[in-house]
Amino acid sequence: MKNEQMTVRENKTIAEKTYEMTLSGPLVEHLVNPGTFLHVAVPGDDLVLRRPISIAAVDQDAGTCTIVYKEEGEGTKRLSRCRAGDSVDVFGPLGKQGFPAEQPSPGDDVLIIGGGVGVPPLYYTARELAKRDVSVSVILGFQTATAVFYEQAFRELPDADVRVMTDDGSNGHAGTVIDALNERPSPPDWLFACGPRGMLRAIEAHAAHSKTNGYVSLEERMGCGIGACFACVCETGDHTSYRKICRDGPVFRFKEVVL
Numbered sequence: 292m293k294n295e296q297m298t299v300r301e302n303k304t305i306a307e308k309t310y311e312m313t314l315s316g317p318l319v320e321h322l323v324n325p326g327t328f329l330h331v332a333v334p335g336d337d338l339v340l341r342r343p344i345s346i347a348a349v350d351q352d353a354g355t356c357t358i359v360y361k362e363e364g365e366g367t368k369r370l371s372r373c374r375a376g377d378s379v380d381v382f383g384p385l386g387k388q389g390f391p392a393e394q395p396s397p398g399d400d401v402l403i404i405g406g407g408v409g410v411p412p413l414y415y416t417a418r419e420l421a422k423r424d425v426s427v428s429v430i431l432g433f434q435t436a437t438a439v440f441y442e443q444a445f446r447e448l449p450d451a452d453v454r455v456m457t458d459d460g461s462n463g464h465a466g467t468v469i470d471a472l473n474e475r476p477s478p479p480d481w482l483f484a485c486g487p488r489g490m491l492r493a494i495e496a497h498a499a500h501s502k503t504n505g506y507v508s509l510e511e512r513m514g515c516g517i518g519a520c521f522a523c524v525c526e527t528g529d530h531t532s533y534r535k536i537c538r539d540g541p542v543f544r545f546k547e548v549v550l
């Protein structure tokens with residue numbers, strides 16, 4: 292992991308209160324594992340804690356990476372004001388375990404489920420799968436049409452089957468990602484998911500009796516991001532131990548931790 296002043300190439304709105312920021316710098320060379328994340332310092336001196344943001348895409352040829360973030364509070368609001376040419380203090384990549392995009396084989400049934408700002412790390416994962424000729428089924432869930440992003444980006448992946456769900460039916464199908472999951476005739480071989488904790492819990496429960504190789508990425512509040520502060524601890528599925536999301540995850544196998 293490295294600490295670096297990365298240069299903002301672009302920072303634009305892609306959905307309501309949702310921004311896509313492209314960054315460049317030597318750190319990009321180290322971004323090789325989908326599901327890992329960057330710890331971004333908030334511009335200004337008063338907000339000390341960095342903000343964890345997933346890597347949404349990496350372009351090694353261009354020397355750039357992309358993050359997508361939603362304006363939730365003061366930190367992300369300040370990030371949204373950054374302009375091309377500004378510097379952002381970035382630490383990363385963080386996380387030991389990402390989505391195992393190297394494991395599925397072409398022909399496997401690979402399902403990706405993203406909810407809201409859980410979608411970005413799955414886009415990076417889907418692109419890595421596409422490089423290995425593994426095509427994906429994608430379910431994207433959002434509250435409403437104005438929150439939807441990356442639908443077209445996923446559709447442009449070779450042979451991707453993309454379904455958008457919105458709570459109010461204003462884009463795609465009305466309902467949740469679980470409704471879409473319930474309509475599938477059989478469980479997938481691989482399932483990669485990121486989104487709200489309740490969504491991940493329902494997905495894991497749905498797959499309880501299948502042979503699905505399931506992985507979830509957890510987006511909890513963090514302090515240090517490197518395993519030193521215990522801010523992100525969660526219990527293991529067998530209740531005998533714990534994992535730190537920043538150091539041991541942020542991606543975990545189904546049942547590895549209590550959701």
Ligand SMILES: Cc1cc2nc3c(=O)[nH]c(=O)nc-3n(C[C@H](O)[C@H](O)[C@H](O)COP(=O)(O)OP(=O)(O)OC[C@H]3O[C@@H](n4cnc5c(N)ncnc54)[C@H](O)[C@@H]3O)c2cc1C
Nearest residue numbers: 342343344345359360361363364365366367408510511512
């Ligand atoms: C591994 C990881 C990857 C993440 N990837 C992304 C991403 O790709 N895009 C994205 O938009 N967000 C992502 N998040 C969540 C993001 O870190 C928070 O939204 C951000 O820290 C909020 O900072 P803030 O200063 O704007 O808000 P704050 O003022 O700190 O908080 C505002 C609101 O955001 C909530 N919040 C704060 N931190 C988190 C958190 N870590 N997770 C969930 N809710 C939080 C608070 O409960 C509060 O409601 C990720 C989190 C983790 C741990």
Ligand code: FES
Nearest residue numbers: 514515516520521
């Ligand atoms: S954020 Fe400090 S231990 Fe995970």
